[in-house]
Amino acid sequence: MMEEKTLLIVEDDRPLRERLARAMETRGFIVTIAEGVAEGKARAKEAPPAYAVCDLKLEDGNGLDVVETLHTVRPDCRVVVLTGFGNIATAVAAVKYGAVDYLPKPADADDITAALLAAPGSKPKPPENPMSADRVRWEHIQRVYELCGHNVSETARRLNMHRRTLQRILAKRSPR
Known part of the structure; x- marks a missing residue:
């Protein structure tokens, strides 16, 4: 150290x-x-x-x-x-x-x-409050949306999702 x-x-x-x-x-x-x-x-x-x-x-x-x-x-x-x-x-x-x-x-x-x-090579403790599955999904959608330059149609195509479904998800607050 x-x-x-x-x-x-x-x-x-x-x-x-x-x-x-x-x-x-x-x-x-x-x-x-x-x-x-x-x-x-x-x-x-x-x-x-x-x-x-x-x-x-x-x-x-x-x-x-x-x-x-x-x-x-x-x-x-x-x-x-x-x-x-x-x-x-x-x-x-x-x-x-x-x-x-x-x-x-x-x-x-x-x-x-x-x-x-932390000592080199030591393993971190698992998180006490891991992200929920809904939050992980939301984070992934947000990341792809950002990578697509905030283009809803392109993001929907890449996620294999209907554009309107994606718009509804993007309009909501992030899950906990």
Whole structure:
């Protein structure tokens, strides 16, 4: 485990970024924050951190670009990727880029700390409140909808679903 507790947080959601920074500082981390990919890469190059928490989908690009830069400038950096759109493909990609864990939002500061400080090769505990099947389905539909550029007809075609059925699902709130 690293003695140095420098932490880079790359998150475009300002309230979440500031709340997480304060929580991690109370846990003994020396925190640096960034809003997007460009700023995250710049901060990583200026002072390579021992730890990082990076959002997957940032306004100016993909957080995996920051993860890649972090591992270029500091190969032993332990990175946790956060995302509001969890799916298997992005989780695998995050691990391939060098992330030690992949957590869905909203992630608790205790969960993030545990993931950052976990012994290499240790298995994470199963989630206490896993997503319901309805929520997983909704997340998948939202992800495909986003990948199709918010085109309802294209999304319905790719999901093999009637367009009106999809419109009704998209109009509802997300399930718990």
